Amino acid sequence: xxxxxxxxxxxxxxxxxxxxxxxxxxxxxxxxxxxxxxxxxxxxxxxxxxxxxxxxxxxxxxxxxxxxxxxxxxxxxxxxxxxxxxxxxxxxxxxxxxxxxxxxxxxxxxxxxxxxxxxxxxxxxxxxxxxxxxxxxxxxxxxxxxxxxxxxxxxxxxxxxxxxxxxxxxxxxxxxxxxxxxxxxxxxxxxxxxxxxxxxxxxxxxxxxxxxxxxxx
Amino acid sequence: xxxxxxxxxxxxxxxxxxxxxxxxxxxxxxxxxxxxxxxxxxxxxxxxxxxxxxxxxxxxxxxxxxxxxxxxxxxxxxxxxxxxxxxxxxxxxxxxxxxxxxxxxxxxxxxxxxxxxxxxxxxxxxxxxxxxxxxxxxxxxxxxxxxxxxxxxxxxxxxxxxxxxxxxxxxxxxxxxxxxxxxxxxxxxxxxxxxxxxxxxxxxxxxxxxxxxxxxxxx
Numbered sequence: 001x002x003x004x005x006x007x008x009x010x011x012x013x014x015x016x017x018x019x020x021x022x023x024x025x026x027x028x029x030x031x032x033x034x035x036x037x038x039x040x041x042x043x044x045x046x047x048x049x050x051x052x053x054x055x056x057x058x059x060x061x062x063x064x065x066x067x068x069x070x071x072x073x074x075x076x077x078x079x080x081x082x083x084x085x086x087x088x089x090x091x092x093x094x095x096x097x098x099x100x101x102x103x104x105x106x107x108x109x110x111x112x113x114x115x116x117x118x119x120x121x122x123x124x125x126x127x128x129x130x131x132x133x134x135x136x137x138x139x140x141x142x143x144x145x146x147x148x149x150x151x152x153x154x155x156x157x158x159x160x161x162x163x164x165x166x167x168x169x170x171x172x173x174x175x176x177x178x179x180x181x182x183x184x185x186x187x188x189x190x191x192x193x194x195x196x197x198x199x200x201x202x203x204x205x206x207x208x209x210x211x212x213x214x215x216x217x
Numbered sequence: 218x219x220x221x222x223x224x225x226x227x228x229x230x231x232x233x234x235x236x237x238x239x240x241x242x243x244x245x246x247x248x249x250x251x252x253x254x255x256x257x258x259x260x261x262x263x264x265x266x267x268x269x270x271x272x273x274x275x276x277x278x279x280x281x282x283x284x285x286x287x288x289x290x291x292x293x294x295x296x297x298x299x300x301x302x303x304x305x306x307x308x309x310x311x312x313x314x315x316x317x318x319x320x321x322x323x324x325x326x327x328x329x330x331x332x333x334x335x336x337x338x339x340x341x342x343x344x345x346x347x348x349x350x351x352x353x354x355x356x357x358x359x360x361x362x363x364x365x366x367x368x369x370x371x372x373x374x375x376x377x378x379x380x381x382x383x384x385x386x387x388x389x390x391x392x393x394x395x396x397x398x399x400x401x402x403x404x405x406x407x408x409x410x411x412x413x414x415x416x417x418x419x420x421x422x423x424x425x426x427x428x429x430x431x432x433x434x435x436x
Contacts, residue, residue: 052343079340099301100344100346169283176300
């Protein structure tokens with residue numbers, strides 16, 4: 001069993017200059033309360049890893065707005081003009097990764113695999129400076145695993161073992177990221193007693209979760 | 218009928234019963250409105266759902282039920298939701314029968330460019346590179362030219378989305394099929410002459426003796 005901590009206590013665990021992966025697809029399934037607390041504290045020089053940078057004022061866009069971020073690894077930044085502006089001004093360094101490759105690189109990082117061989121990106125700018133391996137006549141890129149210091153997740157339900165469930169399209173990158181960070185912090189819509197979530201319904205095993213964020217109050 | 222409607226009504230004829238289809242953001246999304254009666258097509262959105270439908274009535278949206286463009290959708294009976302790893306295993310693993318994507322350029326090798334314009338817009342590739350690499354069929358649905366400049370060109374001047382040759386190009390003027398030896402003109406839009414297609418195409422087209430007028434799906 002673990003005790004839920006306040007959102008401020010959770011944000012205070014994250015020092016300046018660390019790497020943070022976060023769930024969410026255009027803000028859907030993102031830990032909004034954790035982002036609010038991090039922006040309020042004014043954390044600096046974060047590397048953020050996620051599908052996209054949402055929009056100004058939404059999801060991880062709040063951290064972009066507040067100047068907390070110096071590096072982004074994402075598949076898409078087109079919906080957030082602030083990210084593009086800061087990229088052009090050299091305030092943020094952006095690495096664009098194909099969405100499926102991003103998912104698999106994170107999966108590799110969390111599951112003891114030292115790389116991914118994928119056909120995605122062969123013959124494109126994504127292949128620059130990467131090893132191309134020919135296997136049985138087809139070319140594949142060798143993509144490196146991705147891990148982070150912290151993973152910030154958003155779940156639908158959590159119990160006090162840290163078991164998590166997700167709703168509909170709000171799962172996205174959350175389940176895979178739970179494996180790939182040294183410290184996993186989960187924010188959820190509901191915290192329920194242990195035993196309430198049926199074992200088959202648990203999508204993220206609680207053993208992966210280090211901290212639960214308590215109910216909003 | 219405007220250009221977009223011609224394109225979407227022609228692309229809809231590529232749908233087959235039982236297909237799993239991924240529609241790109243923008244023009245391709247409109248194809249969903251033209252699924253023929255009695256045909257069952259499952260639509261995937263790469264943020265993690267198969268079996269979504271039109272946006273629900275205003276006020277009945279679920280914040281956790283959106284498409285890859287962030288728009289609210291509904292879940293049809295039998296819909297399933299999954300995470301990004303599963304979603305791209307479906308895409309990269311060849312389980313998606315067809316994807317319909319917009320295009321900035323297609324060249325004589327059938328290579329598609331649709332994710333960035335250097336020095337102008339760098340939105341990121343999102344799922345486009347995986348879709349073009351992994352879907353069984355890749356249909357490019359786009360206007361034939363942009364501000365008078367051909368989008369079908371001999372050699373891409375924009376960064377390619379994948380090395381793979383796309384399956385079919387559908388524009389408001391023509392249906393063009395990329396093959397090993399170049400681009401073949403397959404169909405012309407209603408009322409469009411071959412000369413007009415050639416004049417608006419920046420790559421060599423092989424033109425068979427008979428180029429039928431394209432059929433368009435009815436309402």
